[in-house]
Amino acid sequence: MNSTNPNNWKGLPLAEVDTPSLLLDADALQANIDRMAAFFVNRPSGLRPHFKSHKCTKIVRLQMQAGAVGITCAKLGEAEVLADAGIREILIANQIVGHVKIARLIQLAKRAAPIVAVDSEENARMLSAAASAANVEIRALVEVDIGLNRCGVKSGAPALALTRLIASLPGIKFEGLQGYEGHLVDLPDEAERAEKTRAALKPLVETRRLIESSGIPVNIVTGGSTGTYTFTGDFPGVDEVQAGSYAAMDWYYFDIRPEFRQAMSILTTVISRPAPDIAIVDVGRKGVGAEFGPPRVKDLPGASIARFGSEEHASISLPKDCNMSVGDHLELIPSHGCTTSNLYREFIVHRHGVVEDVWPIEGSGQMR
Known part of the structure; x- marks a missing residue:
């Protein structure tokens, strides 16, 4: 191989691919997508996969x-990539x-139908004023804190109060609730x-019922993850699950959800x-x-990994009598796929040890 352009x-064969490269096993990926999709067949909830995991x-x-x-x-930058x-x-x-x-x-609302999370009166009024001035409508979910202690209002009366405010404002439409466990x-x-x-999830769905009893429709209640999809996806009153890591997988989630295959790996030399x-x-903390x-x-x-503290190197402990030579390739499986995909610009998609395609990771680096 004499080209540094991945598209060439x-x-x-993978043995001729330059490294480090982010690999994606096409068969494993499709099997994961099919398995997760099959879970939601004939269930009232739907799957709204999370882009942040693979960004492709x-x-x-x-x-x-x-x-x-x-x-x-x-x-927002990821949403713009999706709209593109x-x-x-x-x-x-x-x-x-x-x-x-x-702004x-x-x-974005002029070319797509975005929904955003809101957990404060100040943010709701900002969105309302801007949307009204531009003659567009922004759909909003009230985010409810269900124990993560990050963003979100308290369940029950505080969520109802914010819902009523949003429902009264022009330019912004109350769509439902978000709660992430x-x-x-x-x-x-x-x-x-x-x-x-x-x-x-119980107080999240109770909040839904409280809002509905006040006369305000709740179209969406969303949350969930790869680790909890079988519980969230079957919970009455939850409409959508935001699982993401299942598609490419990393070893951390694989230990929790072994029904999915590890499609993502890093090819090293x-x-x-x-x-x-x-x-x-030839890969370290900058690449994993x-x-x-x-x-x-x-x-x-x-x-196994013997040492992993360097920016550009990893030290591998080899089994006895291993005949690994300088120039040979090894694949590594990251513990966190979301941040790994953020470090690369393309997936090298392979099947049966041969590069089949190169897929851009357009959401990589979209931190704004």
């Missing part, structure tokens, strides 16, 4: 084709605050995760063999999302 790698509009199209009701994202790709039904699961961002949201999604014991997730049981590869721990070595039983 199509048809090459090619994957979004596969998710929409499989029956997703829309797409969730974390940032022709996606209209976009939930920005965050507060859009400040005149610069609200961008108004422009993010503090529970990685509990290792499934029974405990199920019990605590259902307990967290062994650049040094300083000891018989050690290999140094490792918030939940160092990466794991793929398809090499007995190998």
Whole structure:
């Protein structure tokens, strides 16, 4: 291989791909998308996958084709990328605050149908004033804190009060509620995760009933994750699940949800063999999302990460009698797929060890 342009790698074996590169197993990806979509067949809730996990509009199209009701994202910049790709039904699961961002949201509303989260009177009035002046309508969800202690108003009366305000304002339409059980999604014991997730969702759905009894329709109640989709997706009164990591997977979620396959990995090259049981590869903290721990070595039983503190290197402990040589490739599985995909500009999509395509990660770096 004599090209550094990934688009010229199509048809090459992975052994000829430059490194580090972010790989995506096409068969595993499709199996994951199909499995999650199948769960929601004949259920009252729908799947609104989270874009922040993979940030790739090619994957979004596969998710929409499989029956997703829309797409969730974390940032306004991600929503703009989705709109550029022709996606209209976009939930920005965050507060859009400040005149610069609200002006961008108004422009987005002219070519898509965004929904935003709101948890304060000040933000609701900002959105109302800007939308009214531009003669557009912004759909809004009241975010309810169900135990994460991040954004969100309290359930019950405080949520009802904010709902009534939004319903009274021009330019902004109350669409429903958002509540995210993010503090529970990685509990290792499934029974405990199920019990605590259902307990967290109870006040969210009770708030829905309170709002509906006041005469205000609630069209959407949304939340959930890959770790809790089987509980959130079956909970009466919840309409949408925002699972995201299931598509590409990382090892942290795989330990919790082994029914999904690990489609994402990082291809690396062994650049040094300083000891018989050690290999140094050409990726470090700059190239692997490792918030939940160092990466794991793929398809090499007995190998593990010996040291992962450098920016550009990782030290691999090899099994006895391993004949790994300088120049050989190793794949690593990150602990956090969301932050890993944010570090790369493309997925090298492969099938049976051969590069099939190169997909842009258009949402990479979209922090605003």
